[in-house]
Amino acid sequence: MTMVMMTVNGNAVNANVDARTLLADFLRQELQFTGTHLGCEQGVCGACTVVVDGKVQRSCITFVADCEGAQVTTIEGFDDDPTMSELREAFSECHALQCGFCTPGMLTTARDIVLRLGDIPEPQIREELSGNLCRCTGYVGIVAAVRKVAAGKSPVAVNRPATISAQPFDGPRPAPASTQATSQAIPRALPTAASTGGGTSIDEQVKVAASPEQIWAVLSDLRRVVPCVPGAEITTLAGDDLTGKIRIALGPIKVAFSGQAKVGMDADNREGWMSGRGRDAGQGSSAEGTARWKVLADGANASVIAVTLSWKLGGPLAQFNRSGLVQDIVRRLAATFAANLEAAISGVPQPAQAGAALGGLRLIWSIVKARLMSWR
Template sequence: MTMIALTVNARDVKASVEPRTHLADFLRESLNLTGTHLGCEHGVCGACTLLLDDVPARSCITYAAACDGARVTTIEGLDDDEITTELRAAFKREHALQCGYCTPGMLISARDLVLRLPASDERSVRVGLSGNLCRCTGYVGIVRAVRAVIDDRRKRGIKPVPGGGRSALGPVGSGYGATASTSNIGTAPTARTEPQHEVNDAMVVADFTPEKVFKDHFTVGYPPERVFDMFGDVARLAACLPGASLTGLPTPERAEGLIRVKLGPISANFRGAARIERDPRNLSGRIVGMGSDQRSRSSTQGEIRYQLVPTEQGAATRVELSVGYTLRGMLAQIAREALVRDLASRLTAEFAGNLERHLSGAGPNGAAEGAQDLNAAALLMGFLRERARKALQYILGR
């Protein structure tokens, strides 16, 4: 179960939900807000449309846990909203509803069009409503009602809001309420503020409790003291990590940098800072970091603990790792735990290889420091090939 805190129709709500619970199911079953209807449950019909941080979103394909910190407005929360009130009157006047099942989602999508379209162009209205399906009316009355409200408001001198209040590109709601406009819904409260992890000189990298922790290890053919010295050289250490680069001059206790990640068509630049702790008495250390990607509105916190253990009578070193992390935002929805673990294992192996080469004086993969992105897709393909190889060995062994 995951504990979430969000604002629903101007009311603070805290609840424990299963990670797989969709926002629509949470609203209907836990909060009894049944005005949000469920139709196709594939994000196609639009019946479940609501406002997430003031922007229309499909609640049937949005996980409730991913909305932690967001502001949610359902059709029930728009009772006193000026635009929705005018739309309801126009829908009634133009005979724009019959069974009414699609109407809540239709009103919310129509509200967005009234808010941002400069004129009541029929094609623009039809395109804007194309994500909301109605099985009864044929759309003629609906389009007429929306166009009438747009015309009336523009004649009254009410100007359109460019972008409908959207302040950034990216998935709806991935900003956790921190950057969305609050001027569009009079009854909406100030959003709960989530840490945005913007990098500045005063940024404090605080301790945290990781949501996920896993352990790994690797061995390099150099004495522990030499490896420990290498771990203390932040610039050389960053050069061993694919996709990592420093954005400022590091100190032994602190570093600021960037990790570039590419997953298929999705690319992210996690910019942040790390706090470095080292204990030369037992050759151990700890790195605590935090960062965010503005494009995907994803943020992460991570902790790496390492212990250097001598092997082969001190000629080699076993590096024991404990890695903990917390991920928020769009990338958290596709980064499943098992996938992260497998990718991290391959990343650790690549880091170990770069470390070995750097200790030998050859440099990481012979490339310039920080020159290559962390290509998660390439790592994933390598992981899948390894899985296929093991499966084939298992079948042939039988």
């Protein structure tokens, strides 16, 4: 791990990063600046373009460790930049975007062109934009927008970073209010998922038809309770330390996390906690999180397990943090866990799906169906 100190959008950032961590992944996953888009991940398409020390740069092929002391500005950092404000208006007026995926990188490059070169002829604008690919517009509107903003301007001596004031950074950036991008309005900041400490958190209550004593007898025995979690299994268990695996299948993404966790139990209060992290060697996804649970009586022979889950996903699986889908999945899995736990308490053999991969088409369909019913 390497300690890196830099400034991102005016905020001082200190972080321990792996030597191989790429700037685009760090900006998106750790700081939640998801306006930096990932397309080719080879430095070709330009969707990930940011400004580093006043110069445009591909963040998907830049290591965070090489940004020590650097000033980094993403599309979110240009909210109050006058040149970017002109470009946003021109992009809207000239219909310079459709799907919007390339737009953050295209705007960042366009700002560099206007400040660095000023009023230049159209062929030169096209050459300067050639490093940013757009699959929708045909570039005519984009070129027209840049020409409009650049008209009459002279180049500046230095391509300045965005006009922002430095502020201390104490943690991951709070999620901005959701803004929808359309062909008529350029978003100031693209929407991100609500987060806590750089990840996502959810509180859930699982009702189980059993007494608190019966439930705690299973919950305090990890070898009995882990098989109740779909897709999970224990590899080794030594005291409070365990290693294990969990398989996840969501649409085309299929991963198998292997990792370590530490567990704590308080039998007097019937509560416990677990923290751990894992990585999938195939897809490159990563996960870390914590769980806390407490068993509460709920009537004569029923109980409620109050659970707080906090997690942070990286890699391809991180896309599921940016919608309500992951919360729906967690709630549906909680219901499955409760059914499996009741079966374990009663001595009934675990259903076959308990050891199957978390997710799958049946789970996704049940969530979509529930959402459709709620909209009626």
